[in-house]
Amino acid sequence: MRMDGEHFFLKLLDPSDSEALLQLEVDNREFFQMYSPLRNDEFYTLEGQRERLEVINKMREMGHQYTFGIFLKGSEELIGDVSLFKIERGPAQTGMLGYCLDHHHNGKGYMTKVVKRMITFAFNVKKLHRIEAGVMPQNAGSIKVLEKAGFHREGIAVKSIKINGRWEDHQMLAIINDAE
Structure with missing residues (x-):
C-alpha cells in the first residue's frame, strides 16, 4: 500500500527497509532520544532493525499496527515513519498514532x-471511530501538528510513558470520526 503526497509518499515498512530505517535511527539518535524510550545498542544494528520490522509486520498481519515509512519523492530517502498502533476493535474501534x-x-x-x-x-x-496521540507537553511542534490535523486536547496523562529513562507526562489528544 502506498499513499502519495506532493513531496513525499507513504509506504508500509517491511524488512527490505531495514538499512534505510537503521540509517534514519543512527542519523537522528540524539534527536529522537529526547522523545523515545531508551534504546539498547542492538537497536542501532541492521539485525536490530530487521527484528523490529518483523515484529511490525506480525502486528500488521494481526490488524494491531500499521507502520508506514515517509519517503521523499525523487530520492526515495526514508525521512521518518508514522504508525497507527494499539488498535482495539469491538466497542472501542480506536487506535494510537505515533x-x-x-x-x-x-x-x-x-x-x-x-x-x-x-x-x-x-x-x-x-x-476506526477514534484516534489518540500522546505528546510530551514541551513538544509544542508535535502538538501543533496534531491540532492542525484536527486533533483536540483532552488532558494530561501523568507520568504515563518512560521516555529517555524518566517517566514523563503526556498531553493526550484525540480525533473522532464524525462521518460515521
Missing part, C-alpha cells in the same frame, strides 16, 4: 500532511 521525522525535515509541513493521510487511512480504510 510518528517521527528526520530533524533536517522538521518545519516543512510534511508531518501535518502525513497525519492527515493517516487519519483518512484510519477512518476510511480501517473504519
Whole structure:
C-alpha cells in the first residue's frame, strides 16, 4: 500500500527497509532520544532493525499496527515513519498514532500532511471511530501538528510513558470520526 503526497509518499515498512530505517535511527539518535524510550545498542544494528520490522509486520498481519515509512519523492530517502498502533476493535474501534521525522525535515509541513493521510487511512480504510496521540507537553511542534490535523486536547496523562529513562507526562489528544 502506498499513499502519495506532493513531496513525499507513504509506504508500509517491511524488512527490505531495514538499512534505510537503521540509517534514519543512527542519523537522528540524539534527536529522537529526547522523545523515545531508551534504546539498547542492538537497536542501532541492521539485525536490530530487521527484528523490529518483523515484529511490525506480525502486528500488521494481526490488524494491531500499521507502520508506514515517509519517503521523499525523487530520492526515495526514508525521512521518518508514522504508525497507527494499539488498535482495539469491538466497542472501542480506536487506535494510537505515533510518528517521527528526520530533524533536517522538521518545519516543512510534511508531518501535518502525513497525519492527515493517516487519519483518512484510519477512518476510511480501517473504519476506526477514534484516534489518540500522546505528546510530551514541551513538544509544542508535535502538538501543533496534531491540532492542525484536527486533533483536540483532552488532558494530561501523568507520568504515563518512560521516555529517555524518566517517566514523563503526556498531553493526550484525540480525533473522532464524525462521518460515521
